[in-house]
Amino acid sequence: MLVLVTGATGKVGRVLLDQLLADPRWPDLRIRALCHNRTLSARDRLESVRGSIADREAVEQAMAGVTHVIHMATVKEDPLSAMDVSVKGMFWMLESYRQSPTARQFMLIGGDCVVGHIINSYDSPITENSPRKPYPGVYALSKVLEEVMLEQYYVQYGINGCCLRAPWIMEKDDFRHVLDFDQQFGGPDWDQLLTSAQRTEYATTSKVPILLDSTGATLKRNFIHVTDLVNAMLAALDNPASRQNLFNIAMNQPVDYGAVAEHLKQTRNLTSVTIETPFHSNWLDNAKARQLLGWHPRYDMARLVDDAFNY
Structure with a gap:
């Protein structure tokens, strides 16, 4: 073979x-x-x-x-x-x-x-x-x-x-950096969704993003x-x-950004911030x-x- x-x-x-x-x-x-x-x-x-x-x-x-x-x-x-x-x-x-x-x-x-x-x-x-x-x-x-x-x-x-x-x-710490407002891995492009002041604030306060989809529900990706x-x-x-x-x-299920934020709040006491996006939740x-x-x-x-x- x-x-x-x-x-x-x-x-x-x-x-x-x-x-x-x-x-x-x-x-x-x-x-x-x-x-x-x-x-x-x-x-x-x-x-x-x-x-x-x-x-x-x-x-x-x-x-x-x-x-x-x-x-x-x-x-x-x-x-x-x-x-x-x-x-x-x-x-x-x-x-x-x-x-x-x-x-x-x-x-x-x-x-x-x-x-x-x-x-x-x-x-x-x-x-x-x-x-x-x-x-x-x-x-x-x-x-x-x-x-x-x-x-x-x-x-x-x-x-x-x-x-x-x-x-x-995903591998290693990829997903952590997906959520990072400073050293981000991949997307979404924060500069398309946030002002520079917002991005700096969220990065310095270690916020976790709760992305919302086009309907206003938490994004599932x-x-x-x-x-x-x-x-x-x-x-x-x-x-x-x-x-x-x-x-x-x-x-088996797409990742729900709201569930991620809640998990990190319970396990690491991290706080979150809600961000509106034009994206669509898909399964x-x-x-x-x-x-x-x-x-x-x-x-x-x-x-x-x-x-x-x-x-």
Whole structure:
């Protein structure tokens, strides 16, 4: 079993490599990591090759003898390279895969940007059958194109593949800094919601934000801890139930910013501040993954918060 991994040097990739190599189900599993800008340290059963997935020759060399592909390489809001990586790169990988005599499974790691996460609204939980409604920007567009391209290879060539669609991925103290008014991780952009004076005040007094959605209710947003995502990937790997399927990989319930503030008040005596936003509360339904893959996330809101603040 030879697994080609793209994006192996990232947040998810590092955890995935450790788990794959330690999993007793595949003692002879080997990994080939296709790396572009960064490299990996040498390890038993791990081979690193250099190249861009936008380069057809590099992809074909990396695919030689591969049985499984786990494709995570991506580009954020960079119009100069996003299409090269997400469209051209995905095309070369799928073309090489479908013609390979050894290929058995192609796994794509997608994102909830394709359904607009908190930017676009839904009147019911978001399932795998919900319409794609990406928010504006090249990154969300590129992830939609990846999903559609993979689905068309099912239709046109009958390949065995699956897509795991994940929301915002957390590890270490990420979630603590999501709430930070000073050294914030990710979004929302406080400068779009607050004055500079408000942001300074909330930062110096260690306030916890209670974000409100467009209806005035506390915002509910989807997250996933990196270990839960990797466990879902391992559950889908070489699993016949994953064939040509799309799975939402999220916590059992979205994180409620009001519940987070109340938890931190009770456990750490932190006070909160209410912030109005134009965002929408959405629920990424993970029932399909739980049913077909036997996967269950280990992180709920309390554990996500406590681990981040204890890190």
